[in-house]
């Protein structure tokens with residue numbers, strides 16, 4: 001080869017010269033990627049030896065024709081391309097902290113907070129119907145489909161949906177109200193619609209088909225009925241992290257961001273070119289997009305920081321004899337781990353143990369169905385609070401402003417994962433929940449310690465990279481095993497990612513965050529649907545409850 005020629009600038013007549021052309025092709029469905037690439041390359045080599053010129057297209061066709069077809073892998077049904085959650089990756093990020101960090105009851109933002117927001121939304125719509133229609137109303141009915149139906153019982157989805165119908169909102173609902181629905185499931189409530197009062201109970205929440213041609217794996221319908229007549233019906237989707245959409249949804253109009261970005265590369269360019277931190281870029285956008293003052297943005301962030309601290313403290317205060325709700329009969333362990341970790345003689349052992357205990361504490365609160373914060377979801381609600389508490393009053397005692405900055409950088413990481421991949425385990429498995437949470441937490445720590453933007457990116461990338469492929473398989477459909485301990489691992493991995501990123505030579509970090517988010521999205525698409533919050537495989541199968 002001519003020394004001046006770089007490998008990817010090879011002669012276009014060489015069938016093996018430009019592998020980019022081949023590798024960039026979509027691997028056809030039903031064939032093994034490795035076999036496909038080998039056969040295609042062998043075809044090219046044969047062409048060289050026989051002196052014929054074969055195009056990449058011809059090689060691909062031939063490779064596919066000669067490959068054995070793989071058995072069907074029960075791929076997840078594709079998402080409806082019209083969903084905003086699918087289309088959103090096209091423009092700049094427009095998500096804001098008040099949409100992203102949501103306070104609500106555990107154990108799952110997509111299975112509790114989302115459904116409660118959905119039925120509350122429907123109730124609001126129903127109240128606006130004309131009086132003559134409302135006078136005919138006799139019943140409200142909720143049908144749960146897909147993952148909401150498959151694992152909804154373990155998540156308390158029926159209780160969350162009923163709570164929304166009777167006018168409760170996630171941020172303000174008393175968890176004791178939800179507990180009372182669990183303990184006394186026959187309770188009947190009256191929903192006021194105009195001059196009519198309609199009786200509703202858990203019997204009106206129907207666990208419907210788990211499999212079907214749904215627009216999103218977390219689909220539900222809500223209806224207002226007059227006998228068999230439908231007065232109002234709406235199809236909704238709980239698209240992850242407590243975000244909801246409905247059939248015909250159009251996202252709300254927003255102001256343009258001061259610093260538009262749709263990738264980490266663009267976000268960092270704003271920070272580096274303006275000589276400001278990622279947190280300051282985010283603050284400017286949080287002000288410009290919804291038209292808020294700095295005080296208003298920080299007031300919201302402080303509320304979320306306080307709520308995170310409260311979940312850790314509340315979880316640590318629970319007795320080690322406390323048993324979490326559900327058939328697993330899982331004992332609380334946060335307080336025990338904390339106490340014993342504090343007795344460790346080595347400071348490093350204490351640090352890891354205590355950080356794990358904080359994550360266990362917040363995650364166990366989620367398992368109890370108590371109020372948690374989506375960061376980015378309920379299942380992963382132990383990760384960020386562990387670091388927020390550990391950097392603040394539970395450990396390092398950093399000034400509040402450092403933690404605020406960290407919360408903004410963490411939000412940027414979560415937004416980008418939502419923008420280009422998913423925050424929903426029903427779409428992408430646990431990598432989309434704990435993986436994203438760990439990545440956010442790594443950005444939080446790096447930012448709180450004033451790391452430069454490259455280090456923040458590297459820390460976030462590393463934490464996400466080492467969760468890729470992680471499946472969602474909650475035992476018995478309860479967000480407890482593996483979820484609670486997994487939050488502790490997510491928190492410790494976030495710290496590890498920061499430790500590596502802040503000590504390595506930043507410019508030599510080989511993988512960029514945007515590439516890892518792409519890998520997250522692609523892995524989510526390829527993951528077998530059994531591993532996407534259905535409790536049909538993995539630990540959900542191998543752990544036997546007795």
Ligand code: SF4
Nearest residue numbers: 379425430433472483
């Ligand atoms: S396994 Fe992970 S994604 Fe699935 S419910 Fe548990 S925490 Fe959420």
